[in-house]
Amino acid sequence: MIRISIPDTAKAGEILDIKAMIQHPMETGYRRNGKGQVIPRDIITSFECTYGGVIVFKAGFQPGIAANPFLSFCLRAAQSGPIEFKWTDQRGETWSETRELTVS
């Protein structure tokens, strides 16, 4: 599951509050199961937000990040266009979602 909070429309120059959350266990690789075996690391390693194809926000994740990571950042509305949110895990698997922003 992915949850995104972003307005559909904005005025040019307006500062937008963006929030994004993805469901992911962020298993650290340091924990052991009931039998004493190491639970393998399974984490998201990076997040990218592009606006009209240009990277506007990027984050690297480490094992210390909690499960279901929640990001909140700001963006200045410039022109209408797609905003893509993309998460990549340690194996290169990706999840993404795109929203259209209309700027007037």
Place this chain on the structure above:
Amino acid sequence: MRLAGALALACLTACGQADDAYAKQSGLAPEDLKSGYDFLQAETQALQDDDFANPGFLWVDKGDALFHASEGAPSCASCHDGTDQDLTRAAAHYPKVDDLSGRLVNLEGRINLCRERHQDLPSLEYESEALLGLTAYVASLARGEPMSVDVSGDAEKYYEAGRDYFFLRKGQFNLACSQCHNDNWGKNLRGDTISQGHGTAFPGYRLEWQDFGSLHRRLRDCDAGIRAEPLPYGSDTYTAVELYLAKRAEGLPMESPGVRR
């Protein structure tokens, strides 16, 4: 509960009376009724208060999608949205006795009955992502609704069984639920402030789990904490305890999806 917690518990046990009647003498005065939310740190409260930051909504959203999807059977929504089988507030009245079988079912059990009886689909495994999602979604429709269950008639024997379990001393620490949640609420147990043990936040998100879980998962943690054998998910006894807890919490608002430490 780890070593330091175990030591604190050992003291609690030793300081209590050996008499089995001890546990039964306690109770919760109605005017003292307080949600577990009131015992949380401000940061954890803030997480529950913000419908975006609250990770429980990942499961509510998942359940919303499942509720409206038709996987080779009429969707839940086809019978429950805008009909006289509307589910707003329903969750605040669970567990409830199912008229057809005469058995007590909680929300999870009720959802599985609909899958079997009305959708011809297999029941979902307890604590599976799908059942947690559907339960979270249906429970969220009753958010803010005061807890109110029926414990008369066929429900009475379940209520009594749940109450008996609540006051039963058990496990290596020989503690009853009541000894923490009636007699010692507001006091500290290692990193926790003991609350009154209401189930109104569940299914909910626990930071310790880094995950979303059912009330039965929470109860299993409490039993494991006193080194008693946790009962299986969906067990009749836990469902009876759930009914007892719901009656005991009568009037408190439903909080699911709650956030807890």
